[in-house]
Amino acid sequence: MSKPKIAIIISSTRASRVGEQAAKYLESVASKRNDLSFEVVDLRDYPMPFFNEVASNAYVPSSNEVAQKWQQKVASFDGFIFVTAEYNNSITAALKNALDYAYPEWNRKAAAYFSYGSAGGARAVQHLRDICVELQMAPVRHSVLIQGNDFYPIMNGEKQVKDLPYLKGLTETMLDQLAWWTYALKDAREAAQLAS
Numbered sequence: 001m002s003k004p005k006i007a008i009i010i011s012s013t014r015a016s017r018v019g020e021q022a023a024k025y026l027e028s029v030a031s032k033r034n035d036l037s038f039e040v041v042d043l044r045d046y047p048m049p050f051f052n053e054v055a056s057n058a059y060v061p062s063s064n065e066v067a068q069k070w071q072q073k074v075a076s077f078d079g080f081i082f083v084t085a086e087y088n089n090s091i092t093a094a095l096k097n098a099l100d101y102a103y104p105e106w107n108r109k110a111a112a113y114f115s116y117g118s119a120g121g122a123r124a125v126q127h128l129r130d131i132c133v134e135l136q137m138a139p140v141r142h143s144v145l146i147q148g149n150d151f152y153p154i155m156n157g158e159k160q161v162k163d164l165p166y167l168k169g170l171t172e173t174m175l176d177q178l179a180w181w182t183y184a185l186k187d188a189r190e191a192a193q194l195a196s
Helices: 019-030 065-076 093-100 124-133 147-155 167-195
Strands: 005-010 037-042 081-083 110-115 142-145
Touching: 005 019, 005 110, 019 037, 019 093, 019 110, 019 167, 037 065, 081 167, 110 124, 110 167, 142 147, 142 167
Parallel strands: 005 037, 005 081, 081 110, 110 142
Antiparallel strands: none
16 A cells, blocks of 8 residues: 555635644654655645535536646545634634535545644634535544644744644644544545445
């Protein structure tokens, strides 16, 4: 079996986002593993309009060229880590739009979460878990949350994500769970393809 590929998706496209810094930290920890390969995927590189297709691409191919590129990119991965901010108790509009632009490409793959915000992004993660289940993904139990007391100094430029020593252990636990589910689901997807 080839080494599974995991996308680290930066879900905020704002100029003042923390997501890029968080994704770099996450990649620095993840890259030390030899069981998975990782690639940072930035939603800024896929400037899709608000969803305006005839239907989900589960039923009708998307007409938008950027959306088609996005679907091909998503399809190339075996699992995902969503680096997400919390906006008003939920995820960013850019991430919701990107999730809506694909369907079969997400199916039967593992999802993990690295979030930040006043409540650590916990409410965004919970909302995102529900969306992922609807997209037939398998969310892992453990998430990494950067709480307000640490998040606000990072947001204000007084501190960096890499300055939080407790994140390493939490990140490794999340990655362990993601690896288990990624391999289990990759095996199952490949067995289903052989059977058909």
